[in-house]
Amino acid sequence: MVIMILTATRLHAQIVGPYIQSPTDTSVWITWKTGSDTESTVMYGSDSSGMEEFVSGNCQVMTDEGYSSDYYYHSVHISNLQPGRYYYYRVKSGTAQSVIFRFRSQPALSSPEGTYRILVFGDHQLRDDDRYKRLLLAARDKVIEKYGGPVEENIDLILNDGDQVDAGTLDQYENVHLKPSSIFSGNIAVMTTLGNHETYGSLGITAYYDHFFYDELGYKGIVSPGGENYYSYQENNIVFIHLSSEHTTDEQVEWVQQIIDSVKADPVVDWVVCIGHRPIQAEQFVGDMSEYIRTRIIPVLAQTEKAALFIAGHHHLYARGQVRDYPIYHIISGGAAWDQYWGQSVEKDFDDVQKTIDSWNYQIITFYTVEKEMAVESYSIGNPELGFAFNNVLIDSFYRKLPDVNPSRPSIMTVPEDSVSLPFIFVSSPYSSPAQIPYNSVQFQISNNGDRSTPVVDLIRDFEDIYGTTGEPDYSPVDLNKDLDIFKYTIGKYALPNGTYYISVRHRDKNITWSEWSDPVEFRVKGSTGGFITMTTEKTVFKKDENIPVSYYFGPGNALDWIGIYKTGDTPGPVHSIDWKYVNGSTGTVSLHVSQPGKYFIAFFENDGYYELTGRIPVYVISEPVLSLDKAGYNEGEAIEVTYSDAPGLTNDWIGIYRIDDVPGVVGSTLWSYTSGHSGKISFPGLPHGYYFVCYFLEDGYTEAGESVIFSSGSGLASLQTDKSVYEPGEQVTVTFENASGAAKDWIGIFRQSAPPGIAPLVMSQYTGPVSTGTISFETPSEPGRYFACLCINNSNIRISNKANFTVESGAFVPEQESASADLMVYPSPSSGRFRISAPMLRDKDVLVKISSINGTTVFEKKFRLTLSGTSEEIDLSRIGPGFYLVRLEAGDEILLSKLVLR
Secondary structure, eight states: OOOOOOOOOOOOOOOEEEEEESOOSSOEEEEEEESSOOOOEEEEESSTTOOOEEEEOEEEEEOOTTOOSOEEEEEEEEOOOOTTOEEEEEEEETTEEOOOEEEEOOOOTTSOOSEEEEEEEOOOOOSSOOHHHHHHHHHHHHHHHHHOSOGGGTOOEEEEOSOSSSSSOHHHIIIIIIHHHHHHHTTSOEEOOOOSGGGOTTTTHHHHHHHOOOTTOOGGGOOOTTGGGSEEEEETTEEEEEOOTTOOOHHHHHHHHHHHHHHHTOSSOOEEEEEOSSOSOOSBSTTOSOHHIIIIIHHHHTTSTTEEEEEEOSSSSEEEEEOSSSSOEEEEEOTTSSOOOTTSSOBOOOTTOOEEEOSEEEEEEEEETTTTEEEEEEEEEEBGGGTBOOOSEEEEEEEEESSOOOOOOOOBSOOOSSOEESSEEEEBOOOOOTTOOOEEEEEEEEESSSOTTSEEEEEEEESOOEEEEOOTTTOOEEETTTTOOTTEEEEOTTSSOSEEEEEEEEEEETTOOBOOOOOOEEEEEESSOSSOOEEEOSOSEEETTOOEEEEEESOOOOTTOEEEEEETTOOBTTBOOSEEEEOOSSSEEEEEOOOSOEEEEEEEESTTSOOBOSOOEEEEEEOOOEEEESOSEEOTTOOEEEEEESOOOOTTOEEEEEETTOOBTTBOOSEEEEOOSSSEEEEEOOOOSEEEEEEEEETTTTEEEEEEEEEEESSOOBEEEESOSEEOTTOEEEEEEESOOOOTTOEEEEEETTOOTTTSOOOEEEEOOSOSSEEEEEEOOSSOEEEEEEEESTTSSOBOBOOEEEEEOSSSOOOOOOOGGGGOEEESSSBSSEEEEEOGGGTTOEEEEEEEETTSOEEEEEEEEOOTTSBOOOEEOTTSOSEEEEEEEEETTEEEEEEEEEO
16 A cells, blocks of 8 residues: 555544454554545553553545545554553544444464354445445344454454445445445454455545555465455454456466465464355356356365365355365355346356355354354345345355365265166265264265266255245245255156166265265166267247257157147146147257247257156247447437337336446346337436447346347547558558457557548558457558547547547658557556656646556556656556556547557
8 A cells, every 4th residue: 555644734524434354463544534644543451541652653535536535644653562452542633533443363373262253244345235234234233232342352353255335436435335334344354355346436446555455464474466456464363265257367376375375284273264255156147257266266265174165156145055075165245235126137047056145144153162162143134125124134154164074984875786767766875974063065976987076967956055035925936956965866767868877976064075086886877878968959039930950869769759849938848839830859849939929948858748858948939129329429428318229118127238358147238128018118227438339128137129229428438549640642541440349340540630530531441350469451542641549439420539640741751750559658567566657749748547457457647747748657566466457548539559568
């Protein structure tokens, strides 16, 4: 963090906070915000009537576009505390001082205490809503109810798992995070995690760096190469690792490996708790998770049984599961932000998630040092915004206890003497545990050769599977496994092709420890098929009267096997199909036909009956909607009008607007609205700077109908430059562009200077193709003169880039001049983090400097006044991880680009 020390200028500061953070057993940071007065003083002591210690700190005056008030952020580091002791304190800025607060310093690392307890909250980025406050108050009530006394006597730490704000702005940090957190933050240290929303907004990630003091943290002195993007520390007998799911680097993996290697040999550390914003699995908005953490970080954590828990947010609900092969729990604690509930997204029941509950939640986690046990309780207040409330009730509890005691090794009880005909039921031996721990899960695996690394069936079932809800009026969670005997596995008819197989089983207890695998049992299947039965269509949305080709593979081959199409909700048998065809052999294609628009499903049936041989395929038959916008480019914040025509007009059809790289169903829409009928207009509020697309979706789902339309909000989104600024006749003009929208019909045009696109005649143009970065060459314009190149979006005349000026000479020799970007120099580069920029052509001018990573994330943005020599003040990015970065300098219509290497 960069600190700026200032002198006092005003009185009557209003204090927001205080906010305790980054505690150790001998120190703590105390921060607060005021609207004036740069004095930063903490008075403290072990007695409320004798706070004789005074510590002065620093004040940083922060500024932000759109924040009209003064923002004075105070920070004081107290470094002479005794471990495990209570302290009273108040903060003072000028004439303003806080009431007296009390906190307890962290226990000594060398002698961990008997009990250590934390609270967990996540995703509270709403600006004008008090749901985060309501959740904090519920947690405070529960702590007092369970343990009595002041909260600082029973809670040692608070963890936030990311998206503490909706965007990196001063308004958001003050009103969304600091003010609500004050329910606890004056008495208990709060530690945050970097989420995706911290990287958005006018200040972006720099606001995160400026509010929190994580620079000097590091378990065993293991320094984070990513600065405050990710960090670690030890409290009591626990190592906490705060990951960044937004920085998917090799360096972060290597850093975690260093920590785990040290933890393995550390006799004082019993537990590792890891916090990252994006989850490693999610049953709603399927796919919106961190594959990076799932596949690269979790295996590193799994090298020690001390790694017990991974905490995530991002999804606004509660979920809990277990890593398939390792004794690590993973939870989602995200119930205080935008509503997220069943039926709102793409959903799937996963075997590594035991329960998903769509309500506001928080966790109390208790570590018992002597017993080496971690106990987790999750409480919910329901979702009052959706009309249902829970009375601060326990919705989940689980634990880990060390050392592990494995359940007894099971066996397969049903051993066929000869070939089996399907269906067939395999039964596991009863569960047994030497430690008397109840069972949680059973896993069956079937392979062709006894090698479990390549199973054809891999089935894990827990004693409960909480997935979905009963809906109104009580919204009770549904247990899909309520009446299921998970120790029995029925192989359905035709579920396995003919052949020889091997089946094994293992058991898992509620301490999520697996037994050894059973001995494999060989069995042979007869009377089935030659392969796994499947059925496919090329697409799922068809026009009315369009042929619907359906391909099928490895059917039983009966002469009367057939494929039919039904309206969704109809029951085959009692209700006739809309159209049907007999198949011809075990593999082939049939063609179905539907005249009436609607939602349908296709099913594959056996031998003139209604036994379904494989899963159904849902399809739509519709008229294809057409979307249009009143313009292709909007000013930032300008209203957006979307017209739709020839639409299907189904109930709950809707139009959604997404950022250009978002995937509908995986990421929530930026804006959306239901349609009404077959045609109409919808006016959406303006959007922040960026590229977007608008889509038409069917029936409250994520099935897209028709073509999406790409548009832009704000100017100067893309940048381009020519390879030279002066050309002779016959030379080629090479134009390099970056950050285009990626629309196939984005185009680069060459115009005479002072000739706006779409008004003056175009000299020449080319489409960029569906790419955001690239190079295009033009023949030099035939007439001498001054020209510019610019980039326009999606076949429109809306310019989204700077103008790259160049001159074509009449034939006389003109010395070659450097391109515009050659006028921007970054030095030193490579750099360890501190550098300056120089742009002599813009000397003594105001410029905006933006620095972004190669994946497009903005890591720095600030306005400067260049010196008379064209040099900026020193920029400090030492907290940013190493890598290649793009430096972009804007001054009016001038845009200069350069590269920066951080090491």
